[in-house]
Amino acid sequence: MGRPGRWRLVVSGHGAPAWNLALDDALLALAREGDVPTLRLYAWQPHALSLGRFQDAAPSTLHLAPGTAEIVRRPTGGGAILHADEVTYSVVVPGGHPLFPKDPMEGYSRFHAPLVRALRGLGAVVRDRGGDAPPHARPSGFFCFEEAASCDVIAGTGEKLLGSAQRRTRTGFLQHGSLPLDGSAGARFGATSLSAACGRRVDRREAEAAIVTAFEETLDLAFDLAEPTAAELAFAEDRVARRYGTEAWTRRGIDASRRAGARPGAR
Amino acid sequence: VAVKQEESMRPQNLKYTKTHEWVKVEGDTATIGITDFAASHLSDLVYLDLPEIQDSTTAGKCFAEIESVKAVADIYAPVTGEVIAVNTEAPDDLEKISRDPFGAGWLVKIKLAKTEELRDLLTVEQYEKIVEEESKK
Numbered sequence: 001m002g003r004p005g006r007w008r009l010v011v012s013g014h015g016a017p018a019w020n021l022a023l024d025d026a027l028l029a030l031a032r033e034g035d036v037p038t039l040r041l042y043a044w045q046p047h048a049l050s051l052g053r054f055q056d057a058a059p060s061t062l063h064l065a066p067g068t069a070e071i072v073r074r075p076t077g078g079g080a081i082l083h084a085d086e087v088t089y090s091v092v093v094p095g096g097h098p099l100f101p102k103d104p105m106e107g108y109s110r111f112h113a114p115l116v117r118a119l120r121g122l123g124a125v126v127r128d129r130g131g132d133a134p135p136h137a138r139p140s141g142f143f144c145f146e147e148a149a150s151c152d153v154i155a156g157t158g159e160k161l162l163g164s165a166q167r168r169t170r171t172g173f174l175q176h177g178s179l180p181l182d183g184s185a186g187a188r189f190g191a192t193s194l195s196a197a198c199g200r201r202v203d204r205r206e207a208e209a210a211i212v213t214a215f216e217e218t219l220d221l222a223f224d225l226a227e228p229t230a231a232e233l234a235f236a237e238d239r240v241a242r243r244y245g246t247e248a249w250t251r252r253g254i255d256a257s258r259r260a261g262a263r264p265g266a267r
Numbered sequence: 268v269a270v271k272q273e274e275s276m277r278p279q280n281l282k283y284t285k286t287h288e289w290v291k292v293e294g295d296t297a298t299i300g301i302t303d304f305a306a307s308h309l310s311d312l313v314y315l316d317l318p319e320i321q322d323s324t325t326a327g328k329c330f331a332e333i334e335s336v337k338a339v340a341d342i343y344a345p346v347t348g349e350v351i352a353v354n355t356e357a358p359d360d361l362e363k364i365s366r367d368p369f370g371a372g373w374l375v376k377i378k379l380a381k382t383e384e385l386r387d388l389l390t391v392e393q394y395e396k397i398v399e400e401e402s403k404k
Contacts, residue, residue, distance in 0.1 A: 053332070053339045054314045077313070077339045102404055103308045104338035149336070166338040169329070170286050258359070259314045259334075 009212060009223035010040040017048035017072040017083070022239035024090045024176055025075050026232040031172030033096035039215055039223065040090045041208050044083040046070055052078045052144075052165065056253040059142045073250045074176075076165035079144035081178050087194075087207045089115070090176035099219065100173055104166055107175050108151035110219075115162060115179070116153055118214035122207065124197035125156030144178075145191035159192035181207060276303060278369055282385065283394035286343045289369060290388055292379075297346050300373040301333070301364065304398050309335040312361035317374060322350045324377055326384050331374060342374070346384050352376035 012023065020042055027038050047069040049060050053076060060071050060080060069082060091111050093100045101107035119126050141147055144163040148154055153162035164177030181202060183193035194202045216222060228236070243249045277283075282290040287305035291298040306312075314334040324330045324344035331342040354373050357363055364372035379385075389397070 052334075054316065054334055075339065076337075077334045078337045100404075102401065103310070104335060105310075107338075151337075164337070168338060168340045170341065170343060254314060254316075 005221050006036050007215070007221045007223050008036050008038045008226045010038055010226060010228055011208065012040060012042035014043045014045035017044060017046070017050070017070045018240045018245035019236065020044060020048075020088070021050065021072055021074055021244045022236040023228060023232070024092075024174060025239050025244070026228070026235040027090065027092040028075070028167060028169060028172045028174040030229075030232055030235060031092050031094040033094055033171065035094040036224075037091065037093045037097060037099060039212070040092075041211065042088050042090075043086065043204065044088065047082070047084045048072050050074045050081050050083060051250070051253060052076065052080065053167075054254045054259060055080060055142075056256045057251050058253075059256075063142070071250055072244055073252065074165065076167045076174065076176060078163070078165035079146065080142055081144045081163055082191075083178060085180065085182040087179045087181060087204055087211070088176065089179070089211060090174060093173045095171045095173075104168075105151055107166055107173060108164060111175050112151065112153055112162070112164065114214040114218035115177075115211060117218050118207070118210040119153070119161065119179075119194065119197065121214065122194065122198055122202055122210050123200065124161065124194060126161065126197070127154040127156060127158075143191075155192045155197040157192060157197075161192055161194070161197055163191070179207065276369070277391050277395065279391050281369065281391065282345070282388035283391065284343065284345045284388060285397055288343060288345050290345045290385075291373075292385060295379045295382070296351065297348065297377045297379055297385075298373050299345060299375050299377060300368055301342060302394075302398075303368045304401075305340075306365050306368045306372070309333060309338070309340060311336045312364060315358040315361060315364070315374075317353050317358065318350050320350055320353060324348055324350060326381070326387075344377070345388060346377055346379055346381070348377040348380040350375050351378045 049069045049071050051057055051073045101110055116126050145160045148160045152160050155161040162177055162179050164175055166175045180191050180193040183196045287302045289300050289302055312335050316332040318330050326344055326347045328344055329341040330344040333340050353375050
């Protein structure tokens with residue numbers, strides 16, 4: 001039985017794009033009431049462009065030079081993200097846990113709070129609650145970082161600094177997101193970077209350490225550093241083979257005109 | 268939250284699940300949808316992915332997915348059976364689900380394979396206790 005206040009920390013380092021998504025999916029799928037929540041930190045090798053769960057794959061070829069990034073499809077909603085030099089986080093909370101968010105906004109607000117604290121601790125200028133942006137930004141652009149909602153983390157310049165997305169099942173909640181460390185790769189997709197927001201180069205080790213400390217302080221918890229379980233690794237391997245590593249899954253998007261956010265006049 | 272007002276709109280003649288789906292049984296056919304509570308917590312809906320006619324469903328397993336702004340949620344089949352009708356208008360007019368979740372916002376009709384599963388579903392009173400508890404969190 002997991003006690004509130006105790007979390008698992010999984011530091012995965014660089015992983016292949018399909019593997020990265022499959023492992024987040026495994027952490028969510030195998031989460032059960034009574035388990036402790038997990039914070040996972042990871043990175044991407046090779047670089048990748050991840051599409052939202054139902055996003056049309058076709059525009060990705062317009063934005064990417066061939067061979068520069070692998071295209072994968074996330075289990076979570078939202079817009080496309082270019083994962084280059086960044087820290088990626090995922091939070092998985094099992095159903096029934098006191099920190100299980102009752103709706104998407106509560107999740108963003110709860111788990112962005114420690115991230116904002118970490119960013120400020122590193123010296124970044126971060127706006128409060130995304131400034132004047134609406135609570136939910138309708139997905140109009142192709143890239144996640146092109147639009148900001150009040151639940152997003154926005155740098156002092158007004159550019160989005162952290163892009164997150166969620167999935168919810170009966171037994172668990174997953175929120176993962178991307179924090180660009182260096183602006184060179186993501187700049188043309190609307191993102192700023194941690195180094196730009198801090199006015200100095202911040203490396204992965206420093207950023208990850210700040211995030212871990214900020215989670216502990218903000219949410220009053222203590223981490224146990226651990227590897228994924230054998231069951232989670234086996235589930236993830238299966239998901240790479242059957243889903244995230246397959247062309248059928250990656251191409252299985254919906255034409256933008258059929259998604260409500262893209263329709264002019266749709267609420 | 269005007270819980271009392273929400274309670275009064277939930278039909279007495281439906282069965283419910285802990286995961287916020289509703290079931291209307293007519294003969295061996297079950298019409299399935301998501302409740303007002305689920306629709307309001309997901310807020311702005313973006314996309315609905317429904318199964319196809321002749322797909323099979325298993326009680327308790329995910330059979331559809333719904334995307335709101337920046338979040339995707341699984342929808343679970345309350346009963347085992349075969350999909351015999353799909354509300355093809357719902358994905359193109361998600362307002363139907365937000366506005367009229369128990370009527371025009373229905374999702375699929377399933378031909379029941381195991382009628383005994385209906386015994387495991389909740390009455391409106393049992394469901395409203397769950398909603399009340401979740402609203403307190």
